[in-house]
Structures are given as structure tokens and as C-alpha cells.
Amino acid sequence: MKQKTVVIGLGNELFGDDAVGLLAVRRSAQIAPGQADYVETGLHGVALLDLLIGYEKAIIVDAVKTGRHPAGTILDIETGRLNPIDNPSPHFTGIPELIRLARELNVCFPKEILIVGMEVVNTEDMGTEMTGEVVAALDQLTERILSHVP
Amino acid sequence: MSRKVTIDPITRLEGHGKIDIFLNDNGTVDRAYFQVPELRGFERFAIGRPAEDMPQITSRICGVCPTAHHMAATKALDDLYNVDPPVAAKKVREMLYNIFIIEDHALHFYYLAGPDFVVGPHAPKAERNILGVLGKVGMEIGLKVIGTRKQLRELMVLAMGKAAHPVFGLPGGISKPIAKTDQQRFIDAADRAVEFGQFSLQLFHDVVLKNKTYVDHILSDIYTHETYYMGLVDDNNRVNFYDGNVRIVTPEGKEFSRFAARDYLDHMAEHVEPWSYIKFPFLKQVGWHGFKDGPDSGVFAVAPLARLNAADGMATPLAQAAYEHYFETLGGKPVHHTLANSWARLIELLQAAERMRELANDPEIVNPEVRSMPVETPVEGIGVVEAPRGTLFHHYRTDERGVITAANLIVATQNNAARIAMSVDTAARGLISDGKIDDGILNMVEMAFRAYDPCNGCATHALPGQMPLQVRVYDMKHSLIQEIRRD
Numbered sequence: 001m002k003q004k005t006v007v008i009g010l011g012n013e014l015f016g017d018d019a020v021g022l023l024a025v026r027r028s029a030q031i032a033p034g035q036a037d038y039v040e041t042g043l044h045g046v047a048l049l050d051l052l053i054g055y056e057k058a059i060i061v062d063a064v065k066t067g068r069h070p071a072g073t074i075l076d077i078e079t080g081r082l083n084p085i086d087n088p089s090p091h092f093t094g095i096p097e098l099i100r101l102a103r104e105l106n107v108c109f110p111k112e113i114l115i116v117g118m119e120v121v122n123t124e125d126m127g128t129e130m131t132g133e134v135v136a137a138l139d140q141l142t143e144r145i146l147s148h149v150p
Numbered sequence: 151m152s153r154k155v156t157i158d159p160i161t162r163l164e165g166h167g168k169i170d171i172f173l174n175d176n177g178t179v180d181r182a183y184f185q186v187p188e189l190r191g192f193e194r195f196a197i198g199r200p201a202e203d204m205p206q207i208t209s210r211i212c213g214v215c216p217t218a219h220h221m222a223a224t225k226a227l228d229d230l231y232n233v234d235p236p237v238a239a240k241k242v243r244e245m246l247y248n249i250f251i252i253e254d255h256a257l258h259f260y261y262l263a264g265p266d267f268v269v270g271p272h273a274p275k276a277e278r279n280i281l282g283v284l285g286k287v288g289m290e291i292g293l294k295v296i297g298t299r300k301q302l303r304e305l306m307v308l309a310m311g312k313a314a315h316p317v318f319g320l321p322g323g324i325s326k327p328i329a330k331t332d333q334q335r336f337i338d339a340a341d342r343a344v345e346f347g348q349f350s351l352q353l354f355h356d357v358v359l360k361n362k363t364y365v366d367h368i369l370s371d372i373y374t375h376e377t378y379y380m381g382l383v384d385d386n387n388r389v390n391f392y393d394g395n396v397r398i399v400t401p402e403g404k405e406f407s408r409f410a411a412r413d414y415l416d417h418m419a420e421h422v423e424p425w426s427y428i429k430f431p432f433l434k435q436v437g438w439h440g441f442k443d444g445p446d447s448g449v450f451a452v453a454p455l456a457r458l459n460a461a462d463g464m465a466t467p468l469a470q471a472a473y474e475h476y477f478e479t480l481g482g483k484p485v486h487h488t489l490a491n492s493w494a495r496l497i498e499l500l501q502a503a504e505r506m507r508e509l510a511n512d513p514e515i516v517n518p519e520v521r522s523m524p525v526e527t528p529v530e531g532i533g534v535v536e537a538p539r540g541t542l543f544h545h546y547r548t549d550e551r552g553v554i555t556a557a558n559l560i561v562a563t564q565n566n567a568a569r570i571a572m573s574v575d576t577a578a579r580g581l582i583s584d585g586k587i588d589d590g591i592l593n594m595v596e597m598a599f600r601a602y603d604p605c606n607g608c609a610t611h612a613l614p615g616q617m618p619l620q621v622r623v624y625d626m627k628h629s630l631i632q633e634i635r636r637d
Contacts, residue, residue: 047303049296107293127195
């Protein structure tokens, strides 16, 4: 049966630290199966709408690169703080645009969407090597995800 | 004073890209460059890995068209192990592949091209997005698009394991047959997809073709290039996305060559430019003579417009009727107008839906015999499919254990790279005359490449809502004198 909460790990395992969201969600699913639906995906943009429709709450986990925090820092991002961009693409359609689109279309969409990010270093070079600080903080990221799972 | 204008990153494009525009003293364009950051390190990454992992690995290169890479890799493995899949496996693969084409083409038309053609290139920038499109055509159409795509993606998950990263293709077949009890779901979805395809073409007729301004844009010289065209065709020279021979036609529309994927290196070579990471494929027999139009230039194009030009027709009846109307309206074959890609894309969407319907109704697709076991020693394998964005080649060499020793991918956007560069340069020259560069003009320059739906292969690592467009204007010394941001 479909759960009320979905935890979505975004990323690409072939691009170094970009795997962090996928790995943390995989661990969360092992620790607390049955408390939420866990999804690992490389999809983005409007395709995410398919994954979010029908849930009450969503936790999105992703690698974040701001350059303003040490690698491995966990960042809770409130979706309300993100500004929609004027010219979104399917590639860069962000959560604010998805929320707006879902609202306009009046589809069943999570009322609560949390983004849990981790500051990473390398997401550009193809390979499975990850930065040490990022790997070291994986357990902490998993704990943070689970703290949001009801 | 000469100026350099940079558009980076580009909006509504799959992946990252950058445009640099160099202005002369009199405000006209000296030269515009379209730069694509190439996928780095794939060949190195693949070496030493089992070839059988390639359908999984390559489908992770990009979250946009994983199924195209998965299928090209799977077909390369058929070739590598010299194994012919059972008929049922081929039909299921083709059906799933057509489903992917439908949902990807729908995404492009409604989300990428829609803002240009439905909302209009000069509309306020805040309206040039999917919400603007839905504002014009009605919110119920938004639900139709989302509903159709969702149904198709669910079927892809059912058959392929995952829509994003299929675990489906194997050398000599597929991992599981379609259950008889699921066949009706495919039939129902196919009926709905055909209806959706017809509806989308009608929308294009009503909104775009009846608007003279839009038609003038499509026919405009600034969006026109006379090049060679490439696409996969079946035995009757009809468009085929999953399999067939590669056919190339001349700028006059005559057959130039027709060959099996295995022979692609006899027909194509790559040119390198100092200002771009991407390699520019060209026709070997014609040669590289610069970014030029005409039969003496080896530049060719792929993607919907090219596929329709390279074929003698569509493989299904409704799409064939739309094809005939297309060429009648646009002045006969071949059509050289880049923006006509959007219309061609919808005709292809309809063919994919009709072909899906044919295959969904075929009793063979529930045949449980879906695997021929590979027994031969692998050496080299080449696979080709028509990705939504054009012809895609996968080429692997292995040792006798099937471990990759060399890999080469020629992706659709790469095949189109030379013509895209020409399109951006021509549009910039045609649109910027007195040094005046406003948002509407920049958008019309972007339209020149957006029509190709270029996809530059990338990871999913942009924080949502944080990827603005930047336009930077530099003086001759590369000092920043102006910056425009679209936050």
C-alpha cells in the first residue's frame, strides 16, 4: 500500500558526490522500511511531478553545491524560501515551479515538502569516487532524513 | 567598441550550454559561438567494466533520455555477442522504445517549444513557460499531458523495471516478458496515446499554423540551413526509431548513402574546433569545409526534421497523412527550416503512438520466449537507435571475456553540433543589428538551437530554483561592463 510520505533521493551515481542523495535514501530504506516510500532517481524537472503526486509529505534529498559551507554540511532548505525562476526548463524546473504548476492544475500534491541537502565538492567528473568528508557525513544525513519521517 | 555577450546557462535546454556573441564596433554580430560542455571521462570510465553493464551505466549518463542509451547499448551487445533476439523480444523492445519517444516528444513540445510557439517569442519572459502555455490553451490540457505521460511511464516501469534506469535489455533479448494479463493496459494506453498525438497536432494547426507571425518565423531565412540529413529507416525507407539502416539524403533531398550501423566509421568523421569541447561529426565522403550550407559541405543534421527529410515517408497511416500535409505546407522536400522541427516532432509522436498500438495488439508481445542466449566470443559491437534528439551510436570493443577495452558514443546532440552552431550564428547575425540586445532578441537566438532539443548529458545536481540565466557583456579587454540576470 502506498505510504503517506515519500522520500526521494536525487542524483547520479556516476558523478562522484552527486550520489550522496541516493546513498542516504538507500540507507534510510534499510533502517526504516515501511514508514515511507523510498525512491532513488536521476529524473528531474517535471518528471518529478509524477513521483510527488498522491503523497501528503515529501522529503527530497540531494547534493548541493553552494561553495559557502564545508563539504559534508547538512542543509535543511525550506521550499518556501526558494524563489521560482522566470524561465524554467524541464531540466531546471525546480520545486517552486512544480508547486505552482501542481496548484494551478489542482492535483493532489504534498502539502509539506522538505529538501535535505548536503554540501558536496565534485559532481562534474565521471566516476564513483566520492569526497571523504561527504562519505563521512552519510550516517548523519541518514539520521536527518529519518528524523523527518513520521 | 567591440563587445562580447555571453548567455550562460541557456534556458529551457536539456543540459548546460553557453552562447558567446561577439559584436563589431557598429553593433552588428561578428560571430556567435554555441559552446557545449562535453561529457567528460566516459570512455575512461567504461574501460575495464563488463560490456553487459553498459545498458545500466550508459542509461545513467543523463536523466533526460536514459531509455535511448539503454537501448543503443543493448543493441550494441546483440552485435557484440552476434546474437539475434527472438521476435517477441524485438517487438517488446520496439514497443517500449516508442512509448519513450511519445513521452519525451510530448515533454519537448509542451514544455520547451510551447512557450515559443503557443505563448510567443516576444511575450513577457515571466509567461514563457509551461504555466504560460497552459494559460493560453487551458489547464485541462495540462492535466491531459501530465496524465498521458504518467500512464506511459507507469507502463515503462512495469516492463522495464525503472523508467529512469531500465533493467530490461540483455544481449539476445530482454529480462522478462510482458504478462498476458498486462497486455490490455498497453492497448488502452496506446489508444489514448494515439488520441493524444492527434490532439497535439490539431493544437499545433490551430495555435501555430493559423498564426501568420509564427509561420513567418518558421519560414524565416534566419532559421534556415541547407544541409545533409540523417535518420534511421526501415526496409521501405520509412521512419523507424528502434532499428533499420542509416540513410543520408543530400540538401536537394536525394539519397546520398544508406548503410548499416556497423559501417558508420566509413561514413562519418569528426572535426575539432579550438573554441568548443564538442567534436563536430561530418560526412567523410564530402569532407569538412567549415560551418557552411550546401552539397559541398559535410555538415549534416539529425533529429525530427532530419528524420522526416531522410525518409520517404512515415511507417503508420495517420502519421503519413500528417507527413504529406507537412511537406505540402512547407514547400516540398526537403524542409530546411530549423523551427519546423517542432511540427516534425509531433508527427513523430503520432507515429510512435500508432506503432505502439500496433505492437500492443500483437499477440507476439506476450510470448514468453524473449531471450536467445549469447554463446559467441565477443570482439566488437555497434548499436544504433534514433534518440528523440537524433541518431545515437554506441560502439564497444572488448577482450575475449567481454570486458570493455574501448568505447565510443556519438550522441545525437553531437551529430547536430555543426548545424546548431550555424543556426545560432545565423540567428544572432539576423536579429542583432544595432547592438541592441534585449530579452526578446536573446530568446529568439535561443530558439535557433532549442528547436533541435539539444541534450548535453549531465548529472542531477542543480539546486532547484537556483539556476538563472546570465547574460554578460564584455568589452574588448574582457572586462565586464554589463550583466543581466534572470533570477
